[in-house]
Amino acid sequence: MQGPHRRYNPLMDEWVLVSPHRLKRPWQGQQETPPTDERPPYDPACYLCPGNRRANGAQNPPYTSTFVFTNDFAALLPEAEPFSPASSPLFRAAPVRGTCRVICFSPRHDLTLARMARPDIRRVVDTWCEQYSELARGYRWVQIFENRGAMMGASNPHPHGQIWALDTLPTTPAREDRAQRAYFDAHGKPLLAEYLAAECEQAERLVVENEHWVALVPFWAVWPFETLLLPRRPVRRLPDLNDAERDALADILKRLLTRYDNLFEIDFPYSMGWHNAPGLDEDAPHWVLHAHFYPPLLRSATVRKFLVGFEMLGEPQRDLTAEQAAARLRALSEIHYLEREG
Amino acid sequence: MQGPHRRYNPLMDEWVLVSPHRLKRPWQGQQETPPTDERPPYDPACYLCPGNRRANGAQNPPYTSTFVFTNDFAALLPEAEPFSPASSPLFRAAPVRGTCRVICFSPRHDLTLARMARPDIRRVVDTWCEQYSELARGYRWVQIFENRGAMMGASNPHPHGQIWALDTLPTTPAREDRAQRAYFDAHGKPLLAEYLAAECEQAERLVVENEHWVALVPFWAVWPFETLLLPRRPVRRLPDLNDAERDALADILKRLLTRYDNLFEIDFPYSMGWHNAPGLDEDAPHWVLHAHFYPPLLRSATVRKFLVGFEMLGEPQRDLTAEQAAARLRALSEIHYLEREG
Ligand SMILES: O=P(O)(O)O[C@H]1O[C@H](CO)[C@@H](O)[C@H](O)[C@H]1O
Ligand SMILES: O=P(O)(O)O[C@H]1O[C@H](CO)[C@@H](O)[C@H](O)[C@H]1O
Numbered sequence: 001m002q003g004p005h006r007r008y009n010p011l012m013d014e015w016v017l018v019s020p021h022r023l024k025r026p027w028q029g030q031q032e033t034p035p036t037d038e039r040p041p042y043d044p045a046c047y048l049c050p051g052n053r054r055a056n057g058a059q060n061p062p063y064t065s066t067f068v069f070t071n072d073f074a075a076l077l078p079e080a081e082p083f084s085p086a087s088s089p090l091f092r093a094a095p096v097r098g099t100c101r102v103i104c105f106s107p108r109h110d111l112t113l114a115r116m117a118r119p120d121i122r123r124v125v126d127t128w129c130e131q132y133s134e135l136a137r138g139y140r141w142v143q144i145f146e147n148r149g150a151m152m153g154a155s156n157p158h159p160h161g162q163i164w165a166l167d168t169l170p171t172t173p174a175r176e177d178r179a180q181r182a183y184f185d186a187h188g189k190p191l192l193a194e195y196l197a198a199e200c201e202q203a204e205r206l207v208v209e210n211e212h213w214v215a216l217v218p219f220w221a222v223w224p225f226e227t228l229l230l231p232r233r234p235v236r237r238l239p240d241l242n243d244a245e246r247d248a249l250a251d252i253l254k255r256l257l258t259r260y261d262n263l264f265e266i267d268f269p270y271s272m273g274w275h276n277a278p279g280l281d282e283d284a285p286h287w288v289l290h291a292h293f294y295p296p297l298l299r300s301a302t303v304r305k306f307l308v309g310f311e312m313l314g315e316p317q318r319d320l321t322a323e324q325a326a327a328r329l330r331a332l333s334e335i336h337y338l339e340r341e342g
Numbered sequence: 343m344q345g346p347h348r349r350y351n352p353l354m355d356e357w358v359l360v361s362p363h364r365l366k367r368p369w370q371g372q373q374e375t376p377p378t379d380e381r382p383p384y385d386p387a388c389y390l391c392p393g394n395r396r397a398n399g400a401q402n403p404p405y406t407s408t409f410v411f412t413n414d415f416a417a418l419l420p421e422a423e424p425f426s427p428a429s430s431p432l433f434r435a436a437p438v439r440g441t442c443r444v445i446c447f448s449p450r451h452d453l454t455l456a457r458m459a460r461p462d463i464r465r466v467v468d469t470w471c472e473q474y475s476e477l478a479r480g481y482r483w484v485q486i487f488e489n490r491g492a493m494m495g496a497s498n499p500h501p502h503g504q505i506w507a508l509d510t511l512p513t514t515p516a517r518e519d520r521a522q523r524a525y526f527d528a529h530g531k532p533l534l535a536e537y538l539a540a541e542c543e544q545a546e547r548l549v550v551e552n553e554h555w556v557a558l559v560p561f562w563a564v565w566p567f568e569t570l571l572l573p574r575r576p577v578r579r580l581p582d583l584n585d586a587e588r589d590a591l592a593d594i595l596k597r598l599l600t601r602y603d604n605l606f607e608i609d610f611p612y613s614m615g616w617h618n619a620p621g622l623d624e625d626a627p628h629w630v631l632h633a634h635f636y637p638p639l640l641r642s643a644t645v646r647k648f649l650v651g652f653e654m655l656g657e658p659q660r661d662l663t664a665e666q667a668a669a670r671l672r673a674l675s676e677i678h679y680l681e682r683e684g
Contacts, residue, residue, distance in 0.1 A: 014513040015512070029495060075659055077345065077346055083343055083347070090537045145652060173655075319417075
């Protein structure tokens with residue numbers, strides 16, 4: 001499949017247009033400013049560094065590992081403003097209750113997940129698991145994510161992620177839920193477990209794996225170097241992970257993110273996030289826990305893929321195949337370019 | 343509704359999270375480079391200017407109005423490479439046939455639709471209509487669109503748009519088709535005709551109107567200053583527009599885009615495009631022709647809205663209400679800031 005074709009995303013019930021020949025076109029559009037690697041371990045002006053004051057006046061504790069607090073400018077609030085329901089099917093609105101938290105991954109301003117030591121990444125994994133358990137008791141959907149890099153809207157380079165929890169299933173997880181449920185009803189097995197088995201057999205889209213996890217470029221990837229991270233044991237939610245799986249998760253995160261950074265030798269920008277089965281104890285045999293990584297860069301540290309015009313109005317389009325992207329990521333070293341010897 | 347709430351998009355069957363209080367947060371993230379207004383009327387290095395050579399060696403004619411050619415690096419090609427159908431529901435791919443064209447709106451390198459004279463915009467309208475008729479004879483979906491500004495992936499500032507035509511209904515129009523059809527089946531009237539009537543009655547989301555067209559911020563808008571452009575007569579497709587409606591379309595485009603430019607006093611970036619009823623003669627009583635405008639800027643010429651993390655993994659989130667956005671656009675002048683007297 002080297003000519004234009006479409007691929008189907010069974011998790012979202014949507015298609016992507018693939019135009020592998022299009023990478024040949026010259027790029028005369030916007031050049032991004034590549035992120036700089038030079039950051040001090042402590043930045044007195046950073047609102048996330050230990051001991052510093054935030055915009056709303058609160059002071060961070062002198063934390064030494066991870067640190068979680070409620071977002072000072074949360075998009076979701078625990079109290080919903082009551083309002084009268086819509087009068088028309090064309091003007092439907094609904095109240096929403098929720099909360100937004102920030103997770104500092106490390107006290108060190110100059111690190112990234114890729115450059116943290118495995119035991120420290122494991123602390124982030126544990127924090128995700130704890131936060132999930134706590135928030136899923138009160139909210140139906142707990143979205144754990146990281147926006148990495150200014151190109152992805154991160155307003156601070158200090159290594160941190162976010163959690164938005166809300167009392168309803170948002171649009172994207174609702175679609176994934178429907179698709180996984182329909183597959184399970186038809187085939188008696190979880191979609192993502194069957195998909196992982198097929199990918200391991202074909203091997204051409206695998207990027208990195210260990211005893212408990214596999215990262216691959218999905219057959220239906222939209223972003224140039226998009227990956228999907230799946231557990232070998234089809235668990236439903238982060239807190240279900242056992243000790244060995246959590247260590248292995250820290251390992252595969254380090255290795256995947258190091259490859260990403262090595263691709264263009266920069267702090268590789270991306271948004272990533274976890275899709276757990278909704279809720280905490282609901283039975284969900286159709287759902288497998290997974291993380292999506294959506295990185296925008298296409299050709300170099302300064303040329304990104306724009307999902308604009310046709311992509312917004314028609315459907316997403318990509319310029320290299322999932323197989324080509326996986327092969328490039330597979331060929332990279334797992335030693336971070338900033339830590340190479342001599 | 344001044345607190346967080348969700349609104350439903352009946353055209354796409356999806357929701358948007360609205361957090362009006364969130365505009366108060368300080369912005370410490372990426373600053374965009376504002377577009378510069380200074381461009382010569384003719385640029386010898388531009389591959390779209392009349393008489394110039396393009397990357398593939400072809401030479402543009404000395405055109406004086408609009409000029410259409412097949413994209414030299416088209417994402418779609420008229421001949422589909424045959425390949426064997428998928429063996430598994432998890433690995434579905436399909437061949438696709440299509441073509442991509444570029445429409446230069448004007449020979450003048452320094453203009454934009456907003457700054458062109460109404461009769462010249464009318465030429466663009468006629469070109470859209472002609473191109474639609476021609477391409478819809480051979481292709482099921484004809485996506486006419488414009489990516490304006492480097493921030494929206496435009497690789498050249500010369501005023502131009504694109505048309506991608508393909509033999510299948512892409513994901514987004516397929517969703518709009520389903521939703522409009524279901525509404526028509528249930529209510530016996532087209533969704534967008536009923537919606538327009540209700541918006542005209544409420545008036546609070548209207549931006550600009552004339553005898554034949556209305557531009558409004560949809561109740562379910564995602565992008566900060568997103569608008570929807572609707573004809574008062576519920577026609578299905580661009581070629582159905584009569585002479586008066588085409589003149590009025592040129593008029594409302596000029597007025598809407600001038601307001602956009604005046605908002606932050608820059609060449610306002612956006613992606614816009616037309617959604618016609620699929621095909622050419624298919625009966626489609628459920629469908630009303632419309633154009634979407636998706637502009638990324640939020641607070642100023644240099645601060646955009648990022649649809650990242652939560653938006654990619656959960657659902658879109660916006661920081662001001664549709665009503666606030668409409669009020670701001672309504673308050674602006676229809677004299678372009680570059681053409682003000684004195
Ligand atoms: O063809 P252009 O203008 O160079 O390219 C632009 O528009 C296309 C269609 O929306 C997108 O696929 C590209 O990512 C974008 O950069
Ligand atoms: O909360 P932050 O990191 O300042 O903001 C960033 O992430 C949010 C959640 O994905 C987005 O809504 C914002 O547009 C983005 O700039």
